[in-house]
Amino acid sequence: MNLDLREFDAFPAEVSLDFEADSADFGIEGVSFRDLMSVRMTIQKVVEEYYCQGYVAVSVEEECSRCLEMFDSELSGDLTFIVKTDEGEAVMATDTRAEIVHVRSGEPVVEMNELIRQTLILSIPLKPLCSPECRGLCPSCGVNLNEETCTCKTEEIDDRWEGLSDLME
Ligand SMILES: [Zn+2]
Ligand SMILES: [Zn+2]
Structure with missing residues (x-):
């Protein structure tokens, strides 16, 4: 212009x-x-x-x-x-x-x-x-958390337990 x-x-x-x-x-x-x-x-x-x-x-x-x-x-x-x-x-x-x-x-x-x-x-x-x-997107499944809720339990994904599950296999 x-x-x-x-x-x-x-x-x-x-x-x-x-x-x-x-x-x-x-x-x-x-x-x-x-x-x-x-x-x-x-x-x-x-x-x-x-x-x-x-x-x-x-x-x-x-x-x-x-x-x-x-x-x-x-x-x-x-x-x-x-x-x-x-x-x-x-x-x-x-x-x-x-x-x-x-x-x-x-x-x-x-x-x-x-x-x-x-x-x-x-x-x-x-x-x-x-x-x-x-509220952004769920980091696991990607749903828009403003519009829906999901069943992901992202807070329970924890490195300490991953080691345990390896031992149990
Ligand atoms: Zn937004
Ligand atoms: Zn999710």
Whole structure:
């Protein structure tokens, strides 16, 4: 997705975008986007710099790391960056941690996908869970313990007894 800063006549400008997106296009694995991605931003222009502050959010399906079922979730995060044109003097970009995007002054177009990708990847949990109480899969028979119980007695499989059963054979 491209953000063409020439489209705005006055600043601060409000950006409100909802668009189709594919998780593959963003190189994000393990989730699939379920709905439109939304970007909300306020853009302020100071001399030749654009200060863009907002957030991005998208509904996703992701896989529970315990029970392996897909569940609905949302990825979202801050989308803040500063656009500098090659003619601009550093005004705001001197003491900030925001990402700085360089564009040519005659063509102030920001390729947003990489910025969005970085934000969304940071919001993916390391171990996604469908619920904090997810009971996961039985390690013996593999049933989803959220949905059914099984007769496996996993807690009784114990190395100490394995030695005994060898002796008894
Ligand atoms: Zn689960
Ligand atoms: Zn089982």
